[in-house]
Amino acid sequence: MTLTPETVLEVKELTKHFPVYERGVILRRKLGDVHAVDEVSFGIRKNETFGLVGESGCGKTTIAKCVLYLEPPTSGKIFFNGKNITEIFKEGKKDLVLALRRQMQYIFQNPYSSLDPRMTVADIIMEPLEVHKHIPRSQWQNRMYELLRMVGLEDYHAERYPHEFSGGQRQRVCIARALAVDPQFIAADEPVASLDVSVRAQILNLLQELQQKLGITYLYISHDLSTVRHICHRVAVMYLGKIVEIAETDELFENPLHPYTVALLSAIPVPDPRKKTHRIILPGEVPSPVNPPPACRFHPRCPRRIDICSKVEPPLLEVRPGHWLACHNPWPSKRLAS
Amino acid sequence: MTSDRKMAQTTLEQRPAGGHRVSQWALAWRRLKKNKVAIAGLGIVGIFIVMAAFDRLVALYPPKCILGVSPACQLDGRLHSNSPPGLAYPLGTDITGYDVYSEIVYGTRAAFLIGVGATGLTMLIAVVIGLAAGYFGGWMDNLLMRLTEVFLVIPFFLLLLVFLQVTIKLAPANTGSIWLVVFVIGAFSWPGAARIIRGEVLRVREFEFIAASRQIGASSYRILFRHLFPNVLHIIIVLATLQIAASILTEAAVSFLGFGAPGSNTWGQQMYNSANYVEQAWWGTLFPAVFVTLMVMGFNLLGNGLRDALDPRLRE
Amino acid sequence: MPWILGSGSSEVSALPDPLLHVQNLRTYFFTYAGIVKAVDDISLDVSKGETLGVVGESGSGKTVTAQSILRIVPSPGKIVDGTIEFEGKSLMKLREKDMQRIRGKDIAYVPQDPTSTLDPVYRVGEQLSEVIMRHHVISRKDALAKATDLLRSVEIPDPEIRISQYPHELSGGTKQRIAIARALAGDPVLIIADEPTTALDVTIQAQILDLLKELKNRLNVAMILITHDMGIVADVCDRVTVLYAGQVCESGTVEQVFEKPKHPYTQALLTSVPNLALRKEKLSVIPGNVPNLIEPPSGCRFNPRCPYAQQICIDKVPELEPIGEGRSVHCHRWKELDLKSPVAS
Numbered sequence: 001m002t003l004t005p006e007t008v009l010e011v012k013e014l015t016k017h018f019p020v021y022e023r024g025v026i027l028r029r030k031l032g033d034v035h036a037v038d039e040v041s042f043g044i045r046k047n048e049t050f051g052l053v054g055e056s057g058c059g060k061t062t063i064a065k066c067v068l069y070l071e072p073p074t075s076g077k078i079f080f081n082g083k084n085i086t087e088i089f090k091e092g093k094k095d096l097v098l099a100l101r102r103q104m105q106y107i108f109q110n111p112y113s114s115l116d117p118r119m120t121v122a123d124i125i126m127e128p129l130e131v132h133k134h135i136p137r138s139q140w141q142n143r144m145y146e147l148l149r150m151v152g153l154e155d156y157h158a159e160r161y162p163h164e165f166s167g168g169q170r171q172r173v174c175i176a177r178a179l180a181v182d183p184q185f186i187a188a189d190e191p192v193a194s195l196d197v198s199v200r201a202q203i204l205n206l207l208q209e210l211q212q213k214l215g216i217t218y219l220y221i222s223h224d225l226s227t228v229r230h231i232c233h234r235v236a237v238m239y240l241g242k243i244v245e246i247a248e249t250d251e252l253f254e255n256p257l258h259p260y261t262v263a264l265l266s267a268i269p270v271p272d273p274r275k276k277t278h279r280i281i282l283p284g285e286v287p288s289p290v291n292p293p294p295a296c297r298f299h300p301r302c303p304r305r306i307d308i309c310s311k312v313e314p315p316l317l318e319v320r321p322g323h324w325l326a327c328h329n330p331w332p333s334k335r336l337a338s
Numbered sequence: 339m340t341s342d343r344k345m346a347q348t349t350l351e352q353r354p355a356g357g358h359r360v361s362q363w364a365l366a367w368r369r370l371k372k373n374k375v376a377i378a379g380l381g382i383v384g385i386f387i388v389m390a391a392f393d394r395l396v397a398l399y400p401p402k403c404i405l406g407v408s409p410a411c412q413l414d415g416r417l418h419s420n421s422p423p424g425l426a427y428p429l430g431t432d433i434t435g436y437d438v439y440s441e442i443v444y445g446t447r448a449a450f451l452i453g454v455g456a457t458g459l460t461m462l463i464a465v466v467i468g469l470a471a472g473y474f475g476g477w478m479d480n481l482l483m484r485l486t487e488v489f490l491v492i493p494f495f496l497l498l499l500v501f502l503q504v505t506i507k508l509a510p511a512n513t514g515s516i517w518l519v520v521f522v523i524g525a526f527s528w529p530g531a532a533r534i535i536r537g538e539v540l541r542v543r544e545f546e547f548i549a550a551s552r553q554i555g556a557s558s559y560r561i562l563f564r565h566l567f568p569n570v571l572h573i574i575i576v577l578a579t580l581q582i583a584a585s586i587l588t589e590a591a592v593s594f595l596g597f598g599a600p601g602s603n604t605w606g607q608q609m610y611n612s613a614n615y616v617e618q619a620w621w622g623t624l625f626p627a628v629f630v631t632l633m634v635m636g637f638n639l640l641g642n643g644l645r646d647a648l649d650p651r652l653r654e
Numbered sequence: 655m656p657w658i659l660g661s662g663s664s665e666v667s668a669l670p671d672p673l674l675h676v677q678n679l680r681t682y683f684f685t686y687a688g689i690v691k692a693v694d695d696i697s698l699d700v701s702k703g704e705t706l707g708v709v710g711e712s713g714s715g716k717t718v719t720a721q722s723i724l725r726i727v728p729s730p731g732k733i734v735d736g737t738i739e740f741e742g743k744s745l746m747k748l749r750e751k752d753m754q755r756i757r758g759k760d761i762a763y764v765p766q767d768p769t770s771t772l773d774p775v776y777r778v779g780e781q782l783s784e785v786i787m788r789h790h791v792i793s794r795k796d797a798l799a800k801a802t803d804l805l806r807s808v809e810i811p812d813p814e815i816r817i818s819q820y821p822h823e824l825s826g827g828t829k830q831r832i833a834i835a836r837a838l839a840g841d842p843v844l845i846i847a848d849e850p851t852t853a854l855d856v857t858i859q860a861q862i863l864d865l866l867k868e869l870k871n872r873l874n875v876a877m878i879l880i881t882h883d884m885g886i887v888a889d890v891c892d893r894v895t896v897l898y899a900g901q902v903c904e905s906g907t908v909e910q911v912f913e914k915p916k917h918p919y920t921q922a923l924l925t926s927v928p929n930l931a932l933r934k935e936k937l938s939v940i941p942g943n944v945p946n947l948i949e950p951p952s953g954c955r956f957n958p959r960c961p962y963a964q965q966i967c968i969d970k971v972p973e974l975e976p977i978g979e980g981r982s983v984h985c986h987r988w989k990e991l992d993l994k995s996p997v998a999s
Contacts, residue, residue, distance in 0.1 A: 055855035070549055101555035114546035117362055118568040127564075128554045161361055166943040177550070196711040196944055197882050198959075201926040201937035208936070223856060230928035230937065267860035269885030271924060272997045273908045281864055282857045284811075285825045372686060 008185060008217045009044040009067065014076035016062050020290060035289050036062040038241040039076070041316070044185075049211065049218040051232030051249070053225060053264070057286060058238040060221045061109075064187040067219065068106050080104065080185070102132055105178035109190040111170035115162040121148075121173050122158040128180040147176040151206060168199035175206065179214070187219040192227060204231055225268055229253055234322075237261045240297040241289060243316060246324040257319065257330040259304045296328065304329045366572070369647040376643020382636030390446040397440035398427070401603070404435040411437075420619035430621035432612050438622055441608055442629050448604040449633060452520055452589045453582035459524025460585070461578050464531035469570075471532070472539025473562055483536070489529040498522055498588070502597045516602040519592065523585050531577045538570045545569075572648035579641035583634040590630045605630050672739075673844060673876050674700040674723070679736035681715075681722045688948040692718040692731065694900040697974060700844065705870055705877040707891030707908070709884060709923070713944050715900040716880045720846045723878075724763055725753050741843070759789045762837035764847040768829035768854075772821040778805075779817035782836055789840040804835040809865060827858035834865065838873070848880045863890055884923055888912060893980075896920045899945050899955040902974055906981035912997045916983040918960045921993040929996060954986065962991055 017033035037059040044050040052060040065071040067078055069089035078086050080100065088096050108114035115124055125144045129135065135143060145155055151172040162170055171191060178186055188207065192200040204227060210216060222228050228235055229249060236246040237258065245258040256262045263280040282301045287293055293300050299309035306329045316326040370376055389396050403411040405418035405427065413426060423430040429439040471482040501522050542548070543566065551561055592598050593606025594613065605626040612622025677697045683690040693715040700706045710716045721727045723738055725745065738745040740761065745753065757763070765771050773781060782804060783797035792800070798817065805813035808831040821829060830850060837845050847866070851859035867890055870877055879891055887894050887908060894911050896903040896919065903917040915921040922940045942959040945951055951958050957967040966986050974984045985991075 055857060068553055070553055098555045101553065106550070106553045108546040108550060110546055114550050116547045116551075116565050116569070118565075120361075127551065127556070131555050131557075131560070163362070163365075168943060174550075177554075181554070197923065197927055198711055198940040199943060201928075201939045202941075204928070205937055205939060225856070226928040264856060267856045269859075269863065269883060269889040271884035271888045271912065271927065271929060273888040273912050274997070275888075279860055279864065281861055285827055285858065286855070369686075 006046045007043045008046045008048075008081060009219070010079040011043070011063070011067065012041050012077040012079070013039045014041070014063065014066055014078065015039055015074045016059070016066055016071060017074045032290050035241045035292050037066065037073075038292075040238075040241075040243050042236055042243060042246060044217055044219060045234075046217055047211070047215055048234060049220050049232045051228040051235035052219065052221045052238060053223065053228050053235055054238035055223055055264075055286060057240075057289060059241040059289075060238050061189055064106065064189055064219055064221055068104055068187060070106070098132060102134065102181040103183055104185045104187070105181065105183040107171075107174050107178055107186060107188040107191050110194050111167055111174050112194070114174055115170055117162055119161075120158065121153075121160055121162070121165075124162070124173060125158075125176050125180055128177060132181055134181065143180070147179055150179065150210070151176045152202075166199070167195045168202055171195060171203050172206070175203075175210070179210070182214075183216065185217045185219070187221070189221045190223070191220075193222070193224065200227070207231065225253075225265060237264065240286060240292050242297055242326065243324075244298065244326050246316070248322055251320075251323055255323075255333055257323070257325050257333060258298075258327050259302050259329075259331055260298050262331045263303070296326075304331065366644075366647040370643055373643045373646060375639055376647070379636045379639025379641075379643060382632060383640055386446055386450070386633055386636065389443055390450050393443050393447060397437075397443040399437050399440045401440070401444045402436065403440070405431055405437060407435060420615060420622070422619070423621060429625045430619060432608070432619065432622040433615050434611075438608075438625050441603065442605065442626055445603055445605045445608060445626065445629075446633075448516060448602060449586050449589075449630075451516065452523070452604065453586045453633075453637070455517075455520040456524040456527065456585035456589075457578050457581040459521065460527040460531060460581055461574060463525070463528040464535055464577070465574060467528070467532040468535025469539055469562060469566065472536040473543060473558075473566060479536075483533070486529045486532050489526070490533075492526075494526050495588070495591075498526060498592060499595070499597050501526075502592065516599045516604070519589055519599050519602075520585075523588050523592075527581065527585065527588075531581065534577060535570055535573060538573045539566055542566055542569045572644075576641055576645045576648060579637055579644055583637035583641065586630065586637075587634050590627075672699045673702050673704075673741060674698075674878075675737070675739040676719070676723065677737045677739075679719065679722055679738065680734045681718050681727055681731055682734050683731040685730055690947045691900055691950060692947060693722060694947075694950070695974075696736075696897065696900070696902055698895045698902070698905065700876050700878060702843070703870075703874045703876055704893060705879060705891045707887035707894040708878055708880045708897060709882065709887055709894060710897035711882055711944055713899065713947060714897040716897050717848055719897070720763070720848055720878065720880055723846065724757055724761060725750075726757070726763075758785060758837075758842075759840035760842055761844045761846060762840060762842040764830075764833050764837045764845060764850050766849040766852055768826055768833050769821070771833050772829060774821050777818050777820055778824070778832055782817075782832070782839060785836055785839040801835075801839075804838055805832070807838065808832070808835045808869075810835075826854055827861060830854060830858075830862055831865065834862075834869070838869070838875075842875060844876045844878070846878045846880070849882070850879070851886070852881075866890060884912075884927060896923070899950055900947060901955055902982075902984050903956070904981065904983045904985070906979070910979065910981055913995055915993050915995050916977065916981070916988045916991075917956075917985045918962050918991065918993065919956050921995060922959075925996055954984075962987055 014037055016037040018036055019033055020031045022029040022031055040063060052063060054060050062071060066073040069086065073086055077084055085100055088100060122144055125147055126140050129140045129143060144158060148155060148157060153169065153172055162173065165173065192203050195203060207218065208231060211218065220228065220232055232249050234246065235249050235252050236243045237260065238244065239260050245252065245261050252261065253265065256265055263282050266278065266280045280303060284301050287300065295311050295313045296309045299305050302309065308328050314326045314328050316324050319325045399411045405411050406413050406416045417435050418427065418431045419435045420433055421427065421431045427437045427439065432438055467482050467486065471479040502519065505518060548561060548565055551565055589598065589604060590606035590609065593604055594609045596610055598604065598607055598610065608626040609623050612619065616623050679693055679696045681693040683692055696715060696719055698706065708716045708719065718727065718731065722733050727733060733746065740756070779798050779801050782801035783794060786792060786797040786800050787794065802813045802817055805816055810816055810828060810831050851862050854862060863886065869875065881887060891908050893905065893907050895905040896917065898919050903919045904911060911920060912924065915924060925938045926940050928937060940959055945955060945958070953968045953970050954972050957963040960967065964987065970986070972984050972986045974982050976982045
């Protein structure tokens with residue numbers, strides 16, 4: 001992606017491999033690598049919600065963890081506001097790392113396990129303040145109540161423990177904790193996947209409101225295309241550690257070009273009994289990321305496979321303005337046809 | 339079943355507005371109160387605590403008072419040695435003429451000293467090793483766990499006997515010290531607890547709140563002591579309670595075999611002193627043993643109750 | 655629509671010969687914190703060859719209803735009241751031994767998590783033939799051959815190889831297919847599938863849903879499909895029963911309920927879930943949280959979250975009212991309300 005002035009986060013050829021070891025007492029033999037993420041590049045603009053979509057094991061969470069250096073990347077560069085942050089994290093200068101941690105925050109998938117059960121909500125929300133000390137101690141309490149109200153909780157919730165809350169309320173606490181340090185950027189990893197359907201909308205709306213109010217940039221990770229369509233401005237589709245397609249949300253949903261994107265879109269059940277969508281059922285299952293298929297990783301399951309697909313890896317190219325695609329034989333474009 | 343667990347959990351969610359906070363500990367206490375067996379254990383331990391604290395009031399005679407000889411307990415002026423239980427001495431007297439009941443009461447403090455002292459040392463070692471191995475992982479984990487395994491395969495009890503025997507031989511001045519016994523029991527009992535604590539740390543470390551905290555920028559120190567330690571504390575409490583019982587039992591066994599601290603007045607030592615006269619005066623051996631059993635049972639019941647009350651799997 | 659498969663009549667309350675008839679079922683859990691009224695007056699009917707969708711969130715009682723039908727409610731749960739009739743016989747009065755004969759043979763169960771349903775120490779073939787041999791007089795060799803056929807019928811490639819594999823060698827999708835094959839082993843007339851695709855990825859979910867539809871047409875087996883996803887209901891089911899907090903909101907054919915929902919909760923479910931087909935600026939929100947089932951709200955349990963709630967909704971529990979065309983609604987105000995569905999527009 002080209003670096004425009006407004007690009008907040010830029011990921012360049014990010015690769016993350018997890019070594020697989022044989023079990024052993026003292027010496028372990030390396031058996032191979034899980035290719036979680038392979039040479040992935042993309043950029044996120046300011047004030048944008050960038051969606052990362054794919055099925056389990058496609059590497060979307062790994063990317064977010066690498067961006068926030070919860071996992072050190074194997075190779076590749078990540079720039080945040082033009083600074084190479086993997087370098088900063090690797091060098092580990094405390095003040096620089098803390099400054100970055102303040103600007104970038106993470107919302108975890110499971111609000112049941114991401115809050116310490118032994119701490120009150122007040123302690124949880126004030127922990128970032130204690131760590132960063134960016135505002136004077138006398139204001140911590142006020143700031144905490146302000147954050148609680150901002151995410152739609154009440155003052156009396158501060159004294160409660162996480163187990164006294166429902167999933168949706170816990171996720172609000174998680175969001176308040178992330179907001180405590182005034183971040184510019186938040187990576188949200190499936191923030192509504194473990195919530196009841198009737199409270200998902202509340203959290204999605206909250207995230208959108210906060211973006212408008214505070215100008216936050218989101219990296220939104222999900223397997224659920226319907227929430228992605230609702231909340232994201234641009235979307236990247238991942239398959240087995242690779243990005244196969246990036247486009248503006250409307251463009252991607254209305255004019256998908258990669259056969260995997262098309263299949264993924266057609267697989268979602270639409271709550272309308274009259275619309276009997278024609279499903280493209282992909283044969284088989286996602287192959288093991290330890291030995292991914294050569295060349296195009298999707299070719300063993302692809303309905304539009306041609307000879308070259310198993311020989312040459314398709315590069316990610318801009319096929320239309322803002323629409324990037326890695327495919328030798330894309331789905332016929334509705335736009336081009338009409 | 340997940341759905342009814344989820345429901346049980348929703349029960350606490352909608353407390354009336356402004357309701358005061360309910361910590362995990364308060365919930366555990368509520369659960370413990372419903373467990374009759376655990377409360378019985380707590381009761382037994384409580385009675386023993388009272389006994390130890392007010393031993394002069396609970397006992398019938400002053401310590402080391404030879405019935406019929408010592409000025410404080412003259413009775414009828416005749417030496418009461420190996421006398422069966424009677425009105426003046428409900429649990430009989432031993433060979434020296436001590437009142438078995440009073441001596442048992444005076445032994446309670448020693449039992450607590452041994453139990454709590456040895457457990458303190460055990461848990462200190464176990465917590466340090468368990469936390470370090472579990473949190474830092476890698477070579478540190480490898481090293482500490484191999485060390486733990488070495489200690490685990492050593493026949494603990496034999497080693498204890500040998501160690502006590504050697505120290506008694508080498509440093510006769512220390513032989514009267516009960517602290518040596520406490521130290522030796524404590525120094526060899528930690529491997530099991532260390533492994534359990536490490537396992538719990540490994541489990542808790544994977545929770546997302548640890549990653550969340552690291553992501554905020556929290557230091558290792560903070561993660562270890564603000565998050566990991568409070569979340570493994572319940573296991574430590576349970577282990578400590580059970581370890582107190584185990585230490586008391588070990589000391590009793592060691593003393594009964596004649597390897598204890600001769601100058602100390604522990605129940606094991608009392609049993610040892612009366613063991614040769616068990617045919618004439620069974621009460622001198624039996625009653626201290628009964629009290630050892632009662633106390634060990636009390637701590638075990640309490641420990642098991644605590645485990646049920648604190649088990650995080652019951653929470654969510 | 656293939657919903658005609660079952661019977662010509664569409665009267666829910668008066669289906670001529672329903673396969674399964676559940677009336678006023680109540681199943682409570684007696685926990686230390688109090689009595690959890692997980693299922694509190696649920697009624698539903700399934701006729702032959704029909705697929706009934708049971709929709710609800712966690713805590714709506716959908717799983718407990720299924721467990722009650724099979725009489726496998728885990729402790730401390732108990733069925734306190736209600737009738738469950740299967741092929742005209744009352745299942746509540748059956749002895750445990752007779753119930754065992756029905757479970758797995760006449761009524762089969764496909765649980766949510768495909769990993770925990772298969773025993774890790776036995777090969778797939780052994781697990782399947784065990785079920786076959788329990789319900790049919792058949793030799794081990796023939797049972798294994800039938801197991802292979804079953805795997806083929808659920809479209810598992812290379813069934814001859816799969817039959818001698820252990821569960822850990824298989825992927826989630828294959829395991830769920832095997833769970834379905836095992837459900838089919840006793841030639842059931844009714845399959846209860848509890849969130850059969852929730853643990854699976856979208857593309858694998860599509861495969862399994864396709865398989866379920868295909869089986870339903872081929873074998874003419876009736877099915878209760880438990881889910882929280884209205885999309886799956888629209889895709890697979892003939893009729894639907896919407897549950898909320900242990901009670902029925904409404905029942906009807908999928909077309910009726912999706913196009914003209916009569917209960918505010920059903921409507922809210924349809925409008926608050928992001929819909930791929932319609933992109934809106936802001937999702938409409940159901941305020942509040944799923945209620946506590948130890949002390950559920952008085953009157954209609956949805957009243958604290960319902961935009962149309964009035965005093966009567968707090969004071970009085972509504973009746974599950976048959977409103978014709980086989981539909982029934984559990985709402986005081988259904989006649990006055992004109993609820994819009996995003997599907998109809």
